[in-house]
Structures are given as C-alpha cells and as structure tokens.
Amino acid sequence: MPYAISPHPKRSSPYPMTTPLVEDPRIGRFPFVVEPFSEDCAGRLSWRFLGNHLLRCASLHAGAHGFGFDDMIGKRLVWVLSRLVVEMPNMPTTGQHYDIHTWVARIYRQFTDRHFAITAPDGTPYGHAFSTWALINLDSREPVDLTDSRMAGLSDVCTERPLPIAPPGRLRLTQPEALGETVASYTDLDINGHVNSIRYIEMMLDRLKDHDFAAQPVRRIEVAYSAEAYRGDRLTFYRQTATDGRQLMEIRRDDTLPVVKAAIAF
Amino acid sequence: MPYAISPHPKRSSPYPMTTPLVEDPRIGRFPFVVEPFSEDCAGRLSWRFLGNHLLRCASLHAGAHGFGFDDMIGKRLVWVLSRLVVEMPNMPTTGQHYDIHTWVARIYRQFTDRHFAITAPDGTPYGHAFSTWALINLDSREPVDLTDSRMAGLSDVCTERPLPIAPPGRLRLTQPEALGETVASYTDLDINGHVNSIRYIEMMLDRLKDHDFAAQPVRRIEVAYSAEAYRGDRLTFYRQTATDGRQLMEIRRDDTLPVVKAAIAF
Numbered sequence: 001m002p003y004a005i006s007p008h009p010k011r012s013s014p015y016p017m018t019t020p021l022v023e024d025p026r027i028g029r030f031p032f033v034v035e036p037f038s039e040d041c042a043g044r045l046s047w048r049f050l051g052n053h054l055l056r057c058a059s060l061h062a063g064a065h066g067f068g069f070d071d072m073i074g075k076r077l078v079w080v081l082s083r084l085v086v087e088m089p090n091m092p093t094t095g096q097h098y099d100i101h102t103w104v105a106r107i108y109r110q111f112t113d114r115h116f117a118i119t120a121p122d123g124t125p126y127g128h129a130f131s132t133w134a135l136i137n138l139d140s141r142e143p144v145d146l147t148d149s150r151m152a153g154l155s156d157v158c159t160e161r162p163l164p165i166a167p168p169g170r171l172r173l174t175q176p177e178a179l180g181e182t183v184a185s186y187t188d189l190d191i192n193g194h195v196n197s198i199r200y201i202e203m204m205l206d207r208l209k210d211h212d213f214a215a216q217p218v219r220r221i222e223v224a225y226s227a228e229a230y231r232g233d234r235l236t237f238y239r240q241t242a243t244d245g246r247q248l249m250e251i252r253r254d255d256t257l258p259v260v261k262a263a264i265a266f
Numbered sequence: 267m268p269y270a271i272s273p274h275p276k277r278s279s280p281y282p283m284t285t286p287l288v289e290d291p292r293i294g295r296f297p298f299v300v301e302p303f304s305e306d307c308a309g310r311l312s313w314r315f316l317g318n319h320l321l322r323c324a325s326l327h328a329g330a331h332g333f334g335f336d337d338m339i340g341k342r343l344v345w346v347l348s349r350l351v352v353e354m355p356n357m358p359t360t361g362q363h364y365d366i367h368t369w370v371a372r373i374y375r376q377f378t379d380r381h382f383a384i385t386a387p388d389g390t391p392y393g394h395a396f397s398t399w400a401l402i403n404l405d406s407r408e409p410v411d412l413t414d415s416r417m418a419g420l421s422d423v424c425t426e427r428p429l430p431i432a433p434p435g436r437l438r439l440t441q442p443e444a445l446g447e448t449v450a451s452y453t454d455l456d457i458n459g460h461v462n463s464i465r466y467i468e469m470m471l472d473r474l475k476d477h478d479f480a481a482q483p484v485r486r487i488e489v490a491y492s493a494e495a496y497r498g499d500r501l502t503f504y505r506q507t508a509t510d511g512r513q514l515m516e517i518r519r520d521d522t523l524p525v526v527k528a529a530i531a532f
Contacts, residue, residue, distance in 0.1 A: 035322055036321070036322050036325045036326075036335070036457075037318040037321050037322050037325075037456065037462070037464075038318075039456075039457045040452070040453070040455065040457070041452070041455040041456065041457060041458075041459045041497070042457075043457050046453065047453070048453060052303040052304075055302070055303050056301055056302050056303050059302045059303075060302075069302070094457065183475070185471075185472035185473075185475070186306070186307070186471050186472055186474070186477075186479050187306070187312065187313070187314060187468040187471055187472050188472070189306065189307040190303065190305075190307065191302075191305045191306070191307060191308075191309050191360065192307075193307045196303070198303075202453040205451075205452050205453055206451035206452055206453050206454070207451075208452070209449070209451070209498070211452075213452050231307070232475070
C-alpha cells in the first residue's frame, strides 16, 4: 500500500450556492470542445474524457503556479489524488464548447482541496467537481505538510469559493455483492505505471451491465482512492444499491486491499 | 453481421518513399500536443489517443469537403472503417507537438483509401497511417459506388501520394491460441453504439500480458475490421506468433464471428 494516507478531515456540509465566476488570476480557465470520438454512446462527453481533462487542468494550473509535477518531482514529491467528486446535471454533447475553471480552494496540513466548475463559454454551468490531493514523498511515502512556508506557491493562489455540490460523503458497503473481476493491463496505466484514476471510473461503469446510460445518464460520481494498482494486479468489484438508489462500488486488489470506493448517482 | 463488405482489392506493394509534404488544399493538417494523461506508462502518446485523433482528423477533413458524417447521415449513409495500418517508428512523448496530415489517396468502387502522415511541426515524420473506408447504406447495408458522380466531393480532393509504409497484408491465424474473453461494455462504445475501432486495439494490447511495452514499444499495428460488436457481446481473443515475430490476433463475437483481425509488430 504505497500511498497510505490518514483519513480525510471533516468538512462543513453542504456548501452554499456559488456566485458566478469572476476573472481572478488565481483561477485557471481552459477551453475545450466535445470532439468526435470523445462521446459516449448517447453523444454526451464521456466520463473518461471529462475526468482526464479535469486532471490535466489541475496539472496545468499547478504547473503554471510553480507546484506542478515537474516542480515537485525534482524534490522526490508527487501529488496523489485522494478524493474526486464530479457532479454533472448537464453533460455537453458533440460539438459543444465548454470551459474548465479550476482553483485551489483549501489547504489542510496533509491535504489540499481543488475545485472545478465546468461551464459553457457564457458561464452557464454544466457541472462542478471537487478533488482532494496529498503531496507524497516518494522515498518516505509520507505526506508533506502543505502549510509549510516552502509551499507558499500553493497558498498564494488559494481562494475559498463556495461550490454548489454536496461534499464527499462516507462510502461503505455493508452488504457487498460480487461483480466479477479483471486484471489491470497495459492500456489501463498512467505514465507513472499506476492504473489511471479515471480508468477505475470506467471499470465501475462497465460493471453496471443492466443500466441504461442513454436514458439515465450518470449525474454524480464520488470516488475515494486509497491505494494504487499496477499492471497484472487482480481487481475484484463489489456493488451495493444504497437506500437512495445510488450504486455504491468498491474495487479491491487481490480481493482484499481496498483500492477504490465510489458512489454513482443517476 | 451488419456491415459485411466484399474482400479488399489488391494493391501494389510496397509503396515508394514519400517526398516531404507540400502545402496542398486537398490535405488536411491538424496540430496536436501530447498532453498529460494522454501517454502510456512509458510516457509515449497512447495508441488510444493517437488512433482516435486519426479518426477525428479523417472526420474533420471529410466534413470540411462535404462528405463528412453530417453530410452523409441525411442520406442514410455512414462511413465504415475496413482497414487501418498505423506505423510509428517514433512516438511523440509528453509535451511534444505533432501534426496529423490526412488526404484521400485512392477511390475504388466500394472503397476509398485515406492516408495520414504524423509529423513534428517542422515536417519530420513520427510515422504514417493508412486506412480504407466504405460508405454503407444504413437501410440496405450495401456499399455505395464511390466513383458515382454524386461523390464528386470525394474525388475532388483525392491526391495519390506515395506512403512510405508497407500496405496491409493478409491476416490469417492458422494455429490460434485462446487468450481469454471479455464482454463489450458501456465505456467501450462509440456514439453509434458500436465498440470503438481503437478500443479493439487497446483490448488486444492488453492481452499481451508478458510484453514489456516500455522496452519494446509497438512499432506497427495493422487491423482488418469485418463486423461490429455491441454492448453485452462476448468477445474472445486469439493469438499466434508469426514467423517474423509479429503478434497476429483475432477477436471473435460469440466465439464464432470474426470481428477484428490484427498484426502487431514491435
């Protein structure tokens, strides 16, 4: 369990409604368009494309402010995604333009929250996303204290804006139903040799074999990442339908170590 | 077998070396950069991204000249990919810029060849690709005669340039070794509800469990598409190592109908 990190701090809940985004140099804004071959079978932007674009914008924004991958790796430090919540009441469709806005919203000792707004070019929201990251020392496997003065670049761009989606909740499967297994393979991997964070989301969606994604699109996905998986790892899938209809899911490595827990709402 | 089409016509082989690309309004040129989260585990542009970008550029180029998806679907016609060869002696890596050049290279009765060059911005080639398409009537499932005068838009942009890669060869597994199976699932699908053409390539690469992709990157992939697969279809995989070391692969639907045959060279 290479990136074991302590449980996530508590947050106040729920966030109030956001105000329209204003121009702020602390906020990164990245334009996209839904291109052919980036949609799902219903013509909506795929979760894979959206998810990886969110990670890419996080990376670009961090790099632009001196705390990106290239800045950190020289110090043997790497950003690790701990939590991801993406809520998309509307998903853009083929040919539609959208902007991803992202900013650092909060800094704890071992974690930092990064928020996202996904909007049309005129600012109308498609949805929002919330993420939590830790900065891990590759040698000690310990998280860095993000309030340390050496991380001033991070705090310089921090802006506590409200996000109009519920924060991540508790993810626990009390009566898990087994949904089969797969083996982590070459094309599942990121540049670092770990299974890509968004690929886990795809794997979980693919296990919902009876769900009609065209009629009932995914509205919200909430993921807690607790360990990495590597090529050749056997991944087993579990599911439980929550009382509110959400699909709670878990992926385990070697059928024991929890790697990912998630809740999917339609 | 919805898109059964007759065998592919013979071609002369091999093509002579190409000359440097000149500006030609018949050639589409599309700039890209290898962005974070579009690489494989060795930091090279992933086959998924490259493959789907090739299809996207084909689509954009066709659309710009009046024979794209939107132009055709009103006549109940759809382009179907029959053959794809991608040869990449060099694959661009993180942060590198590359251009995809594409043009219509030949028109047969039932097929048209579309070529691609993948180059650095200064024209230095990363690699080349070759594709063959048929235009299918959705009602009759019959291919359209592409030499018909109503397809003049296609012949107007046709330019027979040589391509410096070997044309597609014969793909036959005489002693296939079974490599397991999977079920076509939600995130495998394109907007049309078929398994994405490039996703098959990923599935095949993922079956090469012992191959060291970092040390021996894929140099050339050759695919023949003969049928579509849909969500829920059981896909079985077969492999045979050719005498020249290439991995010959086949994907069958319900373990009988050939869907895809391929050859992968390192």
